[in-house]
Amino acid sequence: MKKNLILFFIALMSGITFGQLAPVDSVISGNITSNAVLSASKKYLLSGFVNVSEPATLTIPPGTIIYGEKDSKGTLIINRGAKINANGTKEKPIVFTSQQPAGQRGAGDWGGIILAGKAAINVPGGTATIEGGTGTIYGGGSSPNDDDNSGVMRYVRIEFPGIALAPDNEINGLTMGGVGRGTTLEYIQVSYCGDDSYEWFGGTVNAKYLVAINAVDDDFDVDFGFRGNVQFGFILRDPNIADISGSNGFESDNDNTGTFNTPRTKPIFSNVTIVGPMADTSSSRNPNYRRGAHIRRSSQTSIYNSIIMGYPVGLLIDGSGTVNSAIGDSMQIRNSIWAGLRVGNSFTTTVASFDADAWYKTASYGNRAYIQPSEVLLTNPFNLTAPNPVPLANSPAVTGASFANSNLSTFFAQTSYVGAFDPSGQRWDHGWTNYDPVNTNYLVGVENEDIQLSDFNLSQNYPNPFNPSTTINFTLPISSEISLKVFNTIGKEVATVAKGLYNSGNHSVSFDASSLPSGNYFYQLITSNSVITKKMTLIK
Secondary structure (H helix, E strand, O other), rough: HHHHHHHHHHHHHHHHOOOOOOOOEEEEEEEEEOOEEEOOEEHHHHEOOOEEEOEEEEEEEOEEEEEEEOOOOOOEEOOOOOOOEEEEEOOOOOEEEEEOOOOOOOOOOOEEEEOOOOOOOOOOOOOOEEEOOOOOOOOOOOOOOOOOOOOOEEEEEEEEEOOEEEEEEEEEEEEEEEEOOEEEEEEEEEOOOOOOOEEEEEOOOOEEEEEEEEOOOOOOEEEEEOOOOOEEEEEEEEOOOOOOOOEEEEEEEEOOOOOOOOEEEEEEOEEEEOOOOOOOOOOOOOOOEEEEEEOOOOOOOEEEOOEOOOOOOOOEEHHHHHHHHHHOOOOOEOEEEEOOOOOOOOOEEOOOOOOOHHHHHOOHOOOOOOOOOHHHOOOOOOOOOEEEEEEEOOOOOHHOOOOOOOOOOOOOOOOOOOOOOOOOOOOOOOOOOOOHHOOOOOHHHOOOOOOOOOOEEEEEOOOOOEEOOEEEEEEEOEEEEEEEEEEOOOOEEEEEEEEEEEOEEEEEEEEEEEOOEEEEEEEEOOOOEEEEEEEEEEOO
């Protein structure tokens, strides 16, 4: 028995260290100029810059897996006049992901997805080349069409994309250039992006149900005249991952230099929950983290009914053009909650004559502010592999939303609660998202990695790597006798972290490895009907 256990761990370690790239059935490269339909029974590889050009439509069935090739910076580009029909389902999401083996995937393993449309942008002449080095042209020129249709993306996961070719020249997770409101974007998750999770360059496209986890740079980045509506978004940040340029939840520009070029960047966001890197105001985090929202360069982004918490700085209103928009009420923050606010670092500005703190706290605006994120009383928002950002029954986010503002059109579903999730309803991110894509086995097809209480679940330890202590979370659907053990790479047990009868629900235990040397270890949750194993790294 002991020999079998040792062989099991040697095999597991071999897979992690020497794992092979995922096999594919078909390589997609070059230009697609006529309608093309993929098959959910095949696994595809994007090689290089794959351009879908007018009048072609690329149709991707529910449940299809598409890998991005790392060496060639595999990227899917839907050019102006072309369309994507990626209409997944809750049960069978469409997954764009890394070809690297489970356990070895990381941000920037491939390029990402670019949508280019014919809606208006504020660049002189009405067209521009999108950043990222693909040469993609976007915008409608002298005859823009704000109702332009680039197709459908629904129930789609985009994992480990985002390549920064140079400063301000990056491929993002989902890049949208001049995309029109005829396009449908719903139920999309971008995970572990090497740059921004979502970036809108002008256009008018609307979106609902967006998730971004563990990006390197910003999460919602808007510029060049973006004027769409976005409702229901969830952002989760790893405190160890941030970009040297400074990572924010929201970043908003009118353009690169802050001109008043029209159309102005003026999107409307409502019901967004942003969980930043700091569980409390003393938490350690990557020093490159900056602000929950950085609104700058004459932009007019407005935020309603949202929760932003856990950043070193809550909000920065940057530059006189943006400050004047706040004073003139063309840029608004209303009925929202900011939390995790250190004294002096709450609501800030670069304009000395403007009091951003007093502006945010204007009584008629309905905003609230809390020192610690814990005061918002979300269930378990900082769990990186099984987050639960739903407000508890006594949370201040249960009430306080308002849709009376004239900026909130009929596009927005009215809620009484603030933030992305209904405290008494179904979670819209359940059933199609994956909060632990690093360890997912895609060789067996698209799996529902979303953890329900009917599942036994062992989460990735946090922090990881760690020194000398880390926290391990696990979920039990029923009361169970369990043991949680730690093994070294040759299968020798080095610690028992937990043992005995545990009730159903979520559990959290601490593991102190002070007595162990640096290296890779495996921890294993053993119950009467399941065994789950994960890897962790101790660095002293």
